[in-house]
Amino acid sequence: MRALPVGAHGLLLEPDTADGVGALHAELLRRAASGGLPPVTEIVPAARTVFLDGLDDPRAFAAALATWDIPPLTATDRPTVELPVVYDGPDLAEVAALWGTTADEVARRHAATTFHVAFCGFAPGFGYLTGLPEECHVPRRTTPRTRVPVGAVALAGPYTGVYPRSSPGGWQLIGRTDAVLWDPARENAALLTPGTRVRFVPVDRARDTETVR
Amino acid sequence: MTDHACLVVRAGALTTVQDLGRPGHAHLGVPLSGALDAPAHRLANRLVGNAEAAATLETTLTGCAVRMRRATTVAVTGAPCPVTVDGRPAAWGAPVRVPAGAVLDAGPAARGLRSYLAFGGGVATEPVLGSRATDLLSGLGGDPLSDGTVLPLGAEPAAPAWADAVPHPGPPAELLLPYRPGPRDDWFTAHGHRTLATERFRVSAASNRIGLRTEGPPLERARDGELPSEGMPLGALQVPPDGLPVLFLHDHPTTGGYPVIGVVPARHLASAAQAVPGTPIRFLPLRGA
Known part of the structure; x- marks a missing residue:
């Protein structure tokens, strides 16, 4: 997955596959709901990317993200x-x-x-x-x-x-x-x-x- | 809701209700919207004793005029303009007490583009997703004002306005726009980057609340085609196929398919909001950090 800088507080996350976008988005929402995501103002999924804005420290977040284990999407969730x-x-x-x-x-x-x-x-x-x-x-x-x-x-x-x-x-x-x-x-x-x-x-x-x- | 209101007697070229917009809904396709010159909007509110998020009127070039139903404290900020109350000169950039039945007129901008009118109690139109801002891209938040529109106003704050003299940067003679390269800077050649960083551009007359369009030399692309749609931030310098960067302002679309070569920090967008067509632009790449 690539993590591209967007201004001083944004990241454009680009998973390797289109299917990875849905899985990443679901994981971001799970972590946001459980308090496991630093504060953000926007989480915007798109065709091949998820855009996060309002991050205090995008570099630190990108480094942490690299260690995430993101489960594939299941139909039931x-x-x-x-x-x-x-x-x-x-x-x-x-x-x-x-x-x-x-x-x-x-x-x-x-x-x-x-x-x-x-x-x-x-x-x-x-x-x-x-x-x-x-x-x-x-x-x-x-x-x-x-x-x-x-x-x-x-x-x-x-x-x-x-x-x-x-x-x-x-x-x-x-x-x-x-x-x-x-x-x-x-x-x-x-x-x-x-x-x-x-x-x-x-x-x-x-x-x-x-x-x- | 109170019975307090004002009647729009001269709507001007384009006057809209604005506040601090509707952040947090971009994933639903809802633009941020809100005042383009946010510092001027906040200042107008402070001058009349409102919270900074209270709704104001944002005018475009020709100002607007309203008749107050009740005596109200009003302040005009942003683009400097002649202010009158029933035809008598009144202060710009300061609280003005407007008697019941009197007309407050914010005239054409002497410099800059957008003036802000704050009313004690704020404009009290119905909020949509937590904001009263008129979004000209998506149509949320009501139409631009027209002559005869009645705007409900909130209850005036009891606390007096606390600012009595305020500094104001004034509209730019030249627009300096620092930007952080990315996320799609690799879609442009070194020549394209040099063009953006060193050449002169001008504000195009086709600019609006969605984006500030530019005139100048096109930026050379390293690759053709469109991107799959991706999220677009406020301040994005999006480069459509004509090669001329468009600076995304508050009513910008939440996703787009043209590459973003850089992002201008939000604090520099207020001056962009006041730059009249023809204003020279210089883009300054920010390195590191």
Whole structure:
């Protein structure tokens, strides 16, 4: 693992593998909860790194970190969120073409996948969900939409995301959910936080998101 | 909540409610936000007897004006500007007692960009994740003010303001930005590093609360492509494909895919917040430590 300096009080930790990021992040949270982490202001996981800010002595922390024994992630130590989804997005046919299959099969495979929130960014409560195999990775749209509706379920690169609010966006839209991804008045403002397991549960199109099929 | 409030009679070019922001939520994609010139924000609060975290108004270039519902102590700091109460000159950088029904006008910045208006009791809009700051990247914390906005205010502190004369650094004629190289300094050639450390840059007019953009010679990259998204600190000097560094200010995105060549310590960002477009910039690499 590399530990790169970020200003006087930050460290960018770069595990050797992408899987190592989730394990490191989980270990950092465990240690933070048990008082085994020096005070920090931010712990920000991302695609290949975890950024720590607000460290009093980043060098000493990096030295201590090198001695840590970080266990691999297990499926059971993560919370699970189920999102009801109607697979009727405007880019579903295009994604089906890219996957070399039918729209129904895109929905079936997507709903059969267990995702994890690798990190958040872009907007408050927007999670980058990993889990799709490489052959299902799709490019962004060549022309971004000026407005993507709230709750849109979308694909780009290795990620699935759900738009927590209406915004411009270039991801391929395959469906929609009525789950509230972001509500600052709620105790946990973001429904999807880094490390969370996510399943998409198809619901009946006719009755919208009321009935689970 | 009290019935105390003020009415915005002239919102100005861009006036927002700011405080010390919402640290600790970057992992949810929530920017820090908060006053760009934090020392000026804190000073304005001290002048009216508030806690430093109380919410103030941050103006941009053209100031703003408000009518007070009740008599209130107000202080204007940050970018120096003419201050009037019902048209009569009043002090800048000092507590001013504004009578009920009177209009306090903080005029256009004489120098610098952003003035701060603190009201005894503070702006009492609804906090979001512990902060009232308007975040122009994510939209948290309410919209910029418009003419006719009514801002609730808190109860005035009983203690009198304790500062009576305050030093103020003034906006910079030249912006000096020290930076610590990293974390992605290896994405740039030695020539690129030399360019940043020795050439002159200028503040671009495209700057905003998200970032201070620069004009100058592009920094030569040692490698192409984008980084996988990674966490971005306040003060990051992020270098997009055009090679011109962008200094990340308080509304910066929490993650990004362009390399950060260095990080400017937070205490130097207040002067960046007051640097008008065209201001010359020099970047000074910090070694060791």
